[in-house]
Amino acid sequence: MQRIAKRPRSRFGCTQCRDRHRKCDEKRPSCGFCEERELKCSYETVLKWSNPGSISTFGVQQRKKEKPPKSSNGAKQSPSSAPRSEDEGAGCQATSYDPVHEARSLLPDISEKSSDFIPQEAHKFAATNRIAVSSESGLLSSTNDSRSVGSSVTAQVPYYPSCGEGSNVPRHDHIGGLVPQLSNSLDEIASPSSLNSYTIDNILNSLLHQFLDNHDEEIAFIYFVEHVCSVIPAYDGPQNPYRKLAIVALAHPVLLHGILAVSTAYMYNHGRSHEHILSERQSRALKSLHWALNAFQTEKATLTPDADSSSDIIQDSSVLSRLSAKEVVLAAVTMQTCSVLMSGIGVFEDHVKCALHFIQDLGWFYTPPKKIFMWLLVYRFATVDVFLAILRLRNPIAPLDFFMYRPNEYLDKADPSFREMMGFSQRVLCFLAQISVLSIDLTERNMPIDLVQAKALMLETEMRTWGHHYHKKMIQSLERDPNPVGTLPTPKESMNSQAGLEIVCEVHYWIAQLLLMRRVFFDSTKSLRVQNVRKYLFRLMDQLPAGCGPDSCMTFPLYLAAREAVTPEDREWVRRKHAATMDVYRHQARVAFMDAVEEIWAQSDDLDWQDTGNVPQWKTPKECFIRERDKNASYFAF
Secondary structure, X not given: OOOOOOOOOOOOOOHHHHHOOOOOOOOOOOOHHHHXXXXXXXXXXXXXXXXXXXXXXXXXXXXXXXXXXXXXXXXXXXXXXXXXXXXXXXXXXXXXXXXXHHHHHXXXXXXXXXXXXXXXXXXXXXXXXXXXXXOHHHOOOOEOOOOOOOOEEEEEOOOOOOOOOOOOOOOXXXXXXHOOOOOOOHHHHHOOOOOOEEXXXXXXXXXXXXXXXXXXXXXXXXXXXXXXXXXXXXXXXXXXXXHHHHHHHOOOHHHHHHHHHHHHHHHHHOOOOOHHHHHHHHHHHHHHHHHHHHHHHOOOOOOOOOOOHHHHHHOOOOOOOOOOHHHHHHHHHHHHHHHHHHHOOOOXXXXXXXXXXXXXXXXXXXXXXXXXXXXXXXXXXXXXXXXXXXXXXXOOOOOOOOHHHOOOHHHHOOOOOHHHHHOOOHHHHHHHHHHHHHHHHHHOOOOOHHHHHHHHHHHHHHHHHHOHXXXXXXXXXXXXXXXXXXXXXXXXXXXXXXXXXXXHHHHHHHHHHHHHHHHHOOOOOOOHHHHHHHHHHHHHHHOOOOOOOHHHHOHHHHHHHHOOOOOHHHHHHHHHHHHXXXXXXXXXXXXXHHHHHHHHHHHHHHHOOOOOOOOOHHHOHHHHHHHHHHHOOOOOOO
């Protein structure tokens, strides 16, 4: 009888075989045991934290057992058979550098109540519930990314509130109760979020090691790819172009510095980074952008190997990108708006003017670009320009003959789609651009009222014709349930991303209708049709649980509609909605928006009782107060 060959010893078997204490044949992608039983086969390894100098992991122990005995004749071992040193990383391939493993080896055991874990500067952050750790390596959030390729490492990292010397390190099961209740305070934006795991692709790590200076920057880059890229667009699909742009940025330092600044700002808002790190990366991104712009002004930006230091900031020698120098700088300027949005640092007008200059210089003012990344940048520029014009009560910087402000149905079907990236149809963007121009014609240019009203009526007819299906949905919704909005959906409620995107698109259409009524026709807040649209907007927003995905692009309509709330019940709903969204999307601009809404409510209650006589609606004390406040405001979000 033929003897069955033994299975090889299982040293790095799959998770399922290790849990069952079985020998694993280590076949990829699925071992024989899991394949026979149709189980999900995973080779992920959970990092076990240990004290420096006493690393004792599974891989190290196995290599100790494999160490061959010394030869009796004293012959030297060949390099191929020499055992590895215990200083090498465990659980990863020896030929690749793993910054996460190296960062892990530098951290102490979190189960001990050791004050060595807290840096000397920790007391500076204790008052504001910020995390006091010496590196960003332990500040990662969660993702369950099934798209990871190759071996991966999962690190369980706890978050610490108000750490200080002698403080007790909390256990994992108490983390949920450590998150403070959000208020309108800027300090509480940096409070920690809930505990989760984070999966890091080792192949990506080995690539990042060639382009980034240290493992902290690698952490920030991966955080951008896995988390921030899902928040910037309205719909996070499998072909999210922001993730592709991040890989391309590795070849362009000026763009890479901007992406790292955006990621750090998002991490800081969620209590996963420090203020000094954010300030440092913001300054570096602005300095790189300044050098790049100077390179164009002095006509020294070239792609030749003998280019000066300024052009090296723009273009590095790499096969990852085929973008021109002007396209790279346009991308860096556009991404800087994300950093300003998330950190609340700086102004937008200069960025928008600079981006328009490059768009015109590249020949994209009347005709759209051809590259996928350039579509993305033009989308973002046009949206920022129009929303900023509405919030500051001025005309868009780009004139109305810009191709993005002219109807083009293809833009909502292109790849990437304007609708999926921005959260509303490109036709609605055209409506908003025209509304901002008509509003300025009436209030600033003193054009004849009859002429402006005639143009407004034509625009309203065009909007109703295009959005007739939204009006039908409004009627059907009110027939089913005429009651006002109720309790907010909890963040745990799931919603299909496409269904959420449909609601967000409809919200932007109705906010355009509301702005036309208030900014051009100057209907009062308490007018019947303004309140009807406002109530329906609240009803639509009420269907979106905080954190569902597309609601990340609902900041602009939420706070503009909130201004029209009159009753205490509606205003309380706004406060609850603000708190729920702030718990997920902690942008400092949201706090400034809510403060403005509260101030407008207070002034409206006082000024509505005044007799305005025959004064035109746009010249009443209330409307003058709102316009003056918006013109002098510095916040922005969309």
